[in-house]
Amino acid sequence: MKKTVFSITAFAISAAMLVGCGGAKKEGGKKGALSGSNAEKVYVAPGEHDEFYAFISGGFSGQLAVYGLPSGRLFKVIPIFSQDAEKAYGYNEETKPMLETSYGFVPWDDAHHPDLSQTKGEIDGRWCFINGNNTPRIARVDLKTFETAEILEIPNSAGNHSSSFVTENTEYVVAGTRFSVPVPQRDMPISEYKGNFKGALSFISVGNEGEMDLSFQILMPGFDYDLAHPGRGASHGWFFFTTYNSEEANSLLEVNASQNDKDFIAAINWKKAEEYIAAGKFTTVPAEYAHNVYSDRTHSATSTMKKEVRVLNPADCPGLVYFLPTPKSPHGCDVDPSGEYIVGNGKLSANLTVHSFTKMLDAIKNEKFDGEAYGIPILKFEDVLAGTVVQPGLGPLHTEFDDKGNAYTTFFISSEVVKWKLGTWEVLDRKPTYYSVGHLMIPGGNSQKPWGKYLVAMNKITKDRYLPTGPELCQSAQLYDISGDKMELLSDFPTIGEPHYAAACPADLIAPNQTKIYKLEDNQHPYVAKSEKETKVVREGNVVHVYMTMIRSHFAPDNIEGIKVGDKVYFHVTNLEQDYDVPHGFAMIGANNSELLIMPGQTETLFWEPKQVGVWPMYCTDFCSALHQEMQGYVRVSPAGSSTALSWSLDGE
Amino acid sequence: MKTKLSLLGIAGLLMVFVSCGTDQSASSNATAGTSEAEQNTPLGQASVVDEASDPNILQVAIGSEAHSTLVAAVQAAQIEHVLVNAGPLTVFAPVNEAFDALPEGTVENLLKPENKATLAGILTGHAAPGSFDVEGLKKEARKGRKLYMADGSYLEVTTEGEDVLVAGAKVIATIQTSNGIINVVDKVILPE
Structure with missing residues (x-):
């Protein structure tokens, strides 16, 4: 124990020395923009469009932010796992089911790794997937609407971290559990973790319309599964997951999970898994997990509880899993565009380890094993090693690639990005980040076709980088030009929450496919009113349904009487507009939830429980038109038991 | 790029x-x-x-042969942006014959660059904030409410049998657009 503490201290001291020796000079931010043409490189003139969409995770905000590159302009925050009062996500009746889980309604999560759908190994611009860490979930965002279309809970998991990465034809999106847990969950002593806890790796199939289905889980030994990336090209059909805590410690992991010289990268042959599934080698185990789907037709989500999952046990499935020894608690697990190299970013390792897929296949064929763990063969380190990047920096976290055979790795402790050459393993360039970088992202970086023009480094700490805002500061993204031999820091911009990881692609893969309005005639919401003539107020006991419409610049009806204290009122509001970028809002005084923000042709529902007698206003919250301020109305609330008749009107008619 | x-x-x-x-x-x-x-x-x-939205007032007018004079006038006055605005807007759109009925030389004169402001004033006198279809106009007439126009004038709405007239100009058709309503009229409405 003492020894470990000492070595970590030494580590930190040497880190400090390295940084002190010119690793991180200030000039990068202070006069960089003036020293070259950097300002021009990120300037996108008013009215012009950015070249790339960047989807940057909001981390603990639970959301996904959409930026343009190179400008760093923020276009939209897409609510995924957290309620968003601005858009009524998780507040209106239609989207509440999106946040249902086997634990009930969970209105927050820790969003980590977005990944874009692919076809033939290239980004196709259809969907963006992102994982929720805390209450294990994967969400799919439809890039036609930039709305969360689907959320699937992951059973037998805890801390859904090595997620949500897709295979090269989006056959699967994967989810690996950070925490191993008892499977199935049961009441048992924590100290009996070792050998008893399991780590589930989940393979979720993705259909032609994007629909997700938990196809199978592989029940792995009780390690922690950190990150993952798919094979591509020749290695398509394999998936690689980094592990840490191969010690199977259950306490003080910062020390106890750093004991082994090497942890593992788990190489999963998912095509083999499909064979085993087809051959019936799985067991079906009871589980409980929510599957939530939003429909653009009904403008509503449904939540279905699923009851079982197919499980493969590696010990019963030879050839399914191999372990590649990888030094020191690797974090990022990154496969180069060719599919040959698998980079293990050993967080506590002095060197960066790169495995060879070809050598791996050879070692498997010739059974060059170095023992086994829980029935899973461990390949000999020397026999799978492609090369080592020697002493590139401190605290390697994550690597991505350009289209010229170079790799770029972030180093958390030494706060830098290091460019190195695949094959020769030589370091070509290093640039400081400000400060403490986590992941980095190159557009198309997790695909066969990266666009090696920009690199975005995502920093955890900003200290003196921006105007201070009290104790809590924003985190940041930093944009580098990587088109030349040397990287060049162009700009940095603040992000929402924690910019944990990101995905990006050229805008023309996404922009032309946008839904601009929802066709009113296609609206299948059960409470839609497609014209003012269809508006009405219906009482069913103490439940009142208001079928309401909105168009510039009034609600129909806008005067409602006969509501009583104790009623449960549902305002089903349809935006009759068929004009791009003309949403309307709806707010009711005293509503215990949020506003509604309704797109053209869409219907949303606000629940309101009037508690006080009186005449209460409602109004449009979105500055929709020249007469927006006039877009308002009243609801008369009478005492419970009052005989005031139910009535509604617009302009007295 | x-x-x-x-x-x-x-x-x-x-x-x-x-x-x-x-x-x-x-x-x-x-x-x-x-x-x-x-x-x-x-x-x-x-x-x-924007090809997804329903056509707006300007797009509908441009597509209407019967309104080529009005469109030319809108373009000469450079007030296109008013007709695509979020509005809501009701435009009383005189047909070409209505312009032809004006004293000879009136239109030619208004189209001259130096008369741009006058022309813009006349045209905005044909636009009302708000959405008024025929039923809406009949209601205005019934309730004795005047129409407030974008140039600051107030126009009287009257009915003759089934017909609706705005400042004496008869509404001969009504078209819903994405940002408001076009009421086609048979007369140019000139400021008093």
Whole structure:
């Protein structure tokens, strides 16, 4: 124990020395923009469009932010796992089911790794997937609407971290559990973790319309599964997951999970898994997990509880899993565009380890094993090693690639990005980040076709980088030009929450496919009113349904009487507009939830429980038109038991 | 970058199309990216390319042969952006015959650059904030409410049998558009 503490201290001291020796000079931010043409490189003139969409995770905000590159302009925050009062996500009746889980309604999560759908190994611009860490979930965002279309809970998991990465034809999106847990969950002593806890790796199939289905889980030994990336090209059909805590410690992991010289990268042959599934080698185990789907037709989500999952046990499935020894608690697990190299970013390792897929296949064929763990063969380190990047920096976290055979790795402790050459393993360039970088992202970086023009480094700490805002500061993204031999820091911009990881692609893969309005005639919401003539107020006991419409610049009806204290009122509001970028809002005084923000042709529902007698206003919250301020109305609330008749009107008619 | 260029190209084309008779040219718009670009967009929202929405008032008018004089006048007055605004707007759109019925030389005179402001004033006198279809206009007449117009005037709405008249101009058709309503009328409404 003492020894470990000492070595970590030494580590930190040497880190400090390295940084002190010119690793991180200030000039990068202070006069960089003036020293070259950097300002021009990120300037996108008013009215012009950015070249790339960047989807940057909001981390603990639970959301996904959409930026343009190179400008760093923020276009939209897409609510995924957290309620968003601005858009009524998780507040209106239609989207509440999106946040249902086997634990009930969970209105927050820790969003980590977005990944874009692919076809033939290239980004196709259809969907963006992102994982929720805390209450294990994967969400799919439809890039036609930039709305969360689907959320699937992951059973037998805890801390859904090595997620949500897709295979090269989006056959699967994967989810690996950070925490191993008892499977199935049961009441048992924590100290009996070792050998008893399991780590589930989940393979979720993705259909032609994007629909997700938990196809199978592989029940792995009780390690922690950190990150993952798919094979591509020749290695398509394999998936690689980094592990840490191969010690199977259950306490003080910062020390106890750093004991082994090497942890593992788990190489999963998912095509083999499909064979085993087809051959019936799985067991079906009871589980409980929510599957939530939003429909653009009904403008509503449904939540279905699923009851079982197919499980493969590696010990019963030879050839399914191999372990590649990888030094020191690797974090990022990154496969180069060719599919040959698998980079293990050993967080506590002095060197960066790169495995060879070809050598791996050879070692498997010739059974060059170095023992086994829980029935899973461990390949000999020397026999799978492609090369080592020697002493590139401190605290390697994550690597991505350009289209010229170079790799770029972030180093958390030494706060830098290091460019190195695949094959020769030589370091070509290093640039400081400000400060403490986590992941980095190159557009198309997790695909066969990266666009090696920009690199975005995502920093955890900003200290003196921006105007201070009290104790809590924003985190940041930093944009580098990587088109030349040397990287060049162009700009940095603040992000929402924690910019944990990101995905990006050229805008023309996404922009032309946008839904601009929802066709009113296609609206299948059960409470839609497609014209003012269809508006009405219906009482069913103490439940009142208001079928309401909105168009510039009034609600129909806008005067409602006969509501009583104790009623449960549902305002089903349809935006009759068929004009791009003309949403309307709806707010009711005293509503215990949020506003509604309704797109053209869409219907949303606000629940309101009037508690006080009186005449209460409602109004449009979105500055929709020249007469927006006039877009308002009243609801008369009478005492419970009052005989005031139910009535509604617009302009007295 | 390619996309950007082609978008610019489309914007440029639109510019030429919509702004014939003005001094704007496609080439000056193609310099977007410099500070000049900001000054060269008199069309405002009228230059937005949007094929998904229902057509707006300007697009419907441009597509109507019966309104070619009105469209030419709107373009000469450079008030296209008003007709694509979020509104809501009700436009009383005189047909070509209504313009023909004006004293000889009136239209030609109004189309002269030096009369741009006068022309714009007359045209905005044909637009009312709010959405008034025929039923809405009948209600105005029934309730004795005057229509407040965009130029600050108030117009009387009357009915004759099934017909609705606004300041004496008869509504002969009503068209719903994405940003308001066009009531086709048989007379040009001139300020008093």
